[in-house]
Amino acid sequence: MRGGGASVIVARMERIIEPGASQRDYWRELWQRRGLITHMAWSDIVVRYKQTYLGLAWALFQPVVSVIVFTLVFSRLARLPSVGGAPYPLMVFGAVLPWQLFATGLTSVANSLIYHRDLVTGIYFPRLVLPLKALAVSLHNTLISLGLLLVALVAYGYLPDWRVVTLPLFLLLACAAAMALGLWIAILNVRYRDFQYLVPYFLQVAMYISPVGFSTDIVPWKWRFLYSLNPMVGAIDGARWALFHGAAYVHPLSLPISVAVTLLLLAGGVRYFRRSEGAFADRI
Amino acid sequence: MAATGHGDEPIIEARGLGKRYDIVRDPRKSDWIINDVVRTVGDVARLLVPWRRRPRAERQVEALWALRDVTFDVARGEVLGLVGHNGAGKTTLLRVLSRITDPTEGRAVVRGRLQSLLEVGIGFHQELTGRENVYLKAAIHGLPKQAVARVLDAIVAFAEVEQFIDTPMKRYSAGMRSRLGLAIGMFLEHEVLVVDEALAVGDARFRARAMARIREAAREHGTTTLFVSHDLGQIRELCPRSLLMERGRVIADGPTPEVLDRYLEPDAGDDLGATRTLRPGEKTHFRRVRLMSPAGVASTRFRVGDPLRVEMGVVGVAGMTDLEARVDVETLNGQRLFRFRSAMVGLDLGASASSALTLGATIAHLPLTPGQYWVGVELGRGRGTIERVERALKLEVSPADPYGHGEAFAPHDGAVWVEGAWSVEAGEADEAPAP
Numbered sequence: 001m002r003g004g005g006a007s008v009i010v011a012r013m014e015r016i017i018e019p020g021a022s023q024r025d026y027w028r029e030l031w032q033r034r035g036l037i038t039h040m041a042w043s044d045i046v047v048r049y050k051q052t053y054l055g056l057a058w059a060l061f062q063p064v065v066s067v068i069v070f071t072l073v074f075s076r077l078a079r080l081p082s083v084g085g086a087p088y089p090l091m092v093f094g095a096v097l098p099w100q101l102f103a104t105g106l107t108s109v110a111n112s113l114i115y116h117r118d119l120v121t122g123i124y125f126p127r128l129v130l131p132l133k134a135l136a137v138s139l140h141n142t143l144i145s146l147g148l149l150l151v152a153l154v155a156y157g158y159l160p161d162w163r164v165v166t167l168p169l170f171l172l173l174a175c176a177a178a179m180a181l182g183l184w185i186a187i188l189n190v191r192y193r194d195f196q197y198l199v200p201y202f203l204q205v206a207m208y209i210s211p212v213g214f215s216t217d218i219v220p221w222k223w224r225f226l227y228s229l230n231p232m233v234g235a236i237d238g239a240r241w242a243l244f245h246g247a248a249y250v251h252p253l254s255l256p257i258s259v260a261v262t263l264l265l266l267a268g269g270v271r272y273f274r275r276s277e278g279a280f281a282d283r284i
Numbered sequence: 285m286a287a288t289g290h291g292d293e294p295i296i297e298a299r300g301l302g303k304r305y306d307i308v309r310d311p312r313k314s315d316w317i318i319n320d321v322v323r324t325v326g327d328v329a330r331l332l333v334p335w336r337r338r339p340r341a342e343r344q345v346e347a348l349w350a351l352r353d354v355t356f357d358v359a360r361g362e363v364l365g366l367v368g369h370n371g372a373g374k375t376t377l378l379r380v381l382s383r384i385t386d387p388t389e390g391r392a393v394v395r396g397r398l399q400s401l402l403e404v405g406i407g408f409h410q411e412l413t414g415r416e417n418v419y420l421k422a423a424i425h426g427l428p429k430q431a432v433a434r435v436l437d438a439i440v441a442f443a444e445v446e447q448f449i450d451t452p453m454k455r456y457s458a459g460m461r462s463r464l465g466l467a468i469g470m471f472l473e474h475e476v477l478v479v480d481e482a483l484a485v486g487d488a489r490f491r492a493r494a495m496a497r498i499r500e501a502a503r504e505h506g507t508t509t510l511f512v513s514h515d516l517g518q519i520r521e522l523c524p525r526s527l528l529m530e531r532g533r534v535i536a537d538g539p540t541p542e543v544l545d546r547y548l549e550p551d552a553g554d555d556l557g558a559t560r561t562l563r564p565g566e567k568t569h570f571r572r573v574r575l576m577s578p579a580g581v582a583s584t585r586f587r588v589g590d591p592l593r594v595e596m597g598v599v600g601v602a603g604m605t606d607l608e609a610r611v612d613v614e615t616l617n618g619q620r621l622f623r624f625r626s627a628m629v630g631l632d633l634g635a636s637a638s639s640a641l642t643l644g645a646t647i648a649h650l651p652l653t654p655g656q657y658w659v660g661v662e663l664g665r666g667r668g669t670i671e672r673v674e675r676a677l678k679l680e681v682s683p684a685d686p687y688g689h690g691e692a693f694a695p696h697d698g699a700v701w702v703e704g705a706w707s708v709e710a711g712e713a714d715e716a717p718a719p
Binding site: 014015016017018019021022032033035036040043046047050051118119121122123124125278279281282 | 384390396406412
């Protein structure tokens with residue numbers, strides 16, 4: 001039979017199974033399975049467009065509504081200033097981009113394990129594939145929003161300068177923050193499903209204490225350091241800096257602190273994840 | 285095909301495998317989420333600051349070994365059966381070998397790609413087509429697209445989903461879904477196939493084809509199979525060698541007929557599940573119901589054709605006339621298969637003057653097909669019922685060879701086993717006798 005003929009090729013494979021064995025060669029194995037991450041992410045995206053009538057439009061709907069609402073509330077009603085003369089809707093859009101990435105990324109990473117409960121209990125693969133796949137799907141949304149932002153920038157005749165090349169770095173920071181927090185919640189979700197209900201409330205509060213609808217400039221100076229501890233402050237200020245000719249003032253401590261907090265959370269999350277991974281199938 | 289250059293080495297070597305589950309004894313305290321959060325934060329703090337390692341506070345936990353001291357070898361191309369009662373550790377063993385869960389102790393070496401069919405329907409995306417799902421499932425199992433292309437036709441043909449392969453999976457019937465899942469597992473390249481009750485899906489014809497495929501893969505490609513089934517007929521048919529597991533340990537390893545004999549023999553010593561004790565507040569007359577084996581020990585496990593004795597302890601019946609006791613055997617769905625009444629054999633219980641009685645109903649040869657049944661008992665007078673213990677005990681009947689000719693009576697032989705004889709003579713029976 002055809003399947004049998006090929007088996008000779010992989011015959012040299014030898015697998016040791018013992019306590020903690022799944023943790024050896026972990027990153028190499030994850031790298032070997034990178035195709036699975038893209039395949040699963042791609043399937044999720046394809047399904048989304050197959051299932052919905054408006055498809056792509058839904059990915060645009062959310063950021064557009066956020067931009068309109070924030071502009072009305074913060075600019076028209078509260079009369080808050082924009083940064084560096086950028087039109088208010090554009091300034092909001094510059095923040096919605098990393099925020100949306102963080103919010104959807106965090107939600108889907110947090111639910112990635114319990115959503116694929118059957119895979120966790122039924123088939124072996126490095127479990128970090130699941131949160132990474134969830135993040136990849138969220139990134140796809142951001143790419144679409146990015147396209148829309150470009151259109152908006154052109155429409156307003158407000159084109160970014162060379163600084164725009166740093167934008168991916170700040171989006172990466174938002175990704176890392178989503179992953180860092182998301183991993184912790186994903187692991188806790190395995191044992192306590194309570195956390196999946198907590199995430200939406202957390203995000204709601206977090207959105208108002210992050211400078212999404214307004215500029216960081218309106219935060220009083222004495223609070224700026226404390227405010228920088230929120231990793232999304234660095235990502236949003238950075239994105240605005242990149243998009244609006246460096247007009248957004250990035251607090252000198254904001255970025256290093258955001259990066260440090262994010263990396264610390266991420267490192268802890270990954271270690272905790274790997275340590276608990278072997279027991280996911282028993283507990284989920 | 286099995287000649288892969290190191291054919292002498294066993295493809296699976298398990299040495300002292302063990303898997304422990306810790307059961308928290310005081311759930312009120314330890315399940316408090318805050319404790320877990322504090323512990324977790326503490327754990328991580330210790331991970332990040334390794335020099336401040338302190339022993340964790342002792343918790344009240346009870347260790348449950350789902351697997352212990354499991355040692356065995358499997359040779360290339362072998363089809364190994366795994367039998368044991370529910371909870372014996374079969375599935376845990378397969379999960380450890382499939383790397384779904386880590387063992388707590390011991391070590392195993394698997395020399396080849398292992399494909400596990402623990403749950404066949406999982407990993408499918410309902411919105412994707414059958415074809416897309418085959419590729420997705422292959423990716424989950426770690427195989428590249430090219431590996432799928434080679435076997436796609438075989439998978440589709442085996443699962444009999446040719447017309448639906450480009451239809452979204454959500455339109456599939458449950459049978460089609462599990463057939464496709466099984467076919468993917470059996471045809472994607474592997475050297476060890478792990479099958480856990482997976483052949484319970486599909487109809488009899490599909491099961492037969494799946495078994496034929498496993499045999500063929502073993503013979504022609506040297507594929508090794510670990511096979512778990514509660515259908516002992518399948519084990520007998522497929523596996524020359526079997527392991528018997530009990531309470532997480534391998535208690536027998538050898539030729540299948542011998543291992544199955546050991547598996548089917550009633551336990552030495554009383555089986556706790558074979559006696560039902562009833563408190564005075566619960567029932568007025570019945571005190572005890574027990575299933576007894578021919579050897580006189582309490583047991584819930586019998587073989588087709590075995591004698592079964594149902595023993596009842598009854599009180600407060602002195603002076604009752606026209607009294608009769610009844611034994612009912614039902615399927616798990618509650619369909620009564622037979623009732624055996626004391627009056628049928630002419631026994632008049634009212635004749636006894638004693639207030640406490642031990643009644644025994646002996647069924648000479650259990651006519652039931654392998655499976656599980658409920659045994660209920662009843663006291664009655666005439667057509668009426670005085671007291672009834674519904675579903676008093678569960679009876680487990682396993683396949684057996686009551687005639688002793690190497691042909692076991694298995695579920696596919698029918699719902700009841702009959703006792704009888706065959707004869708053969710020359711000439712047609714209808715023919716008029718020669719003058």
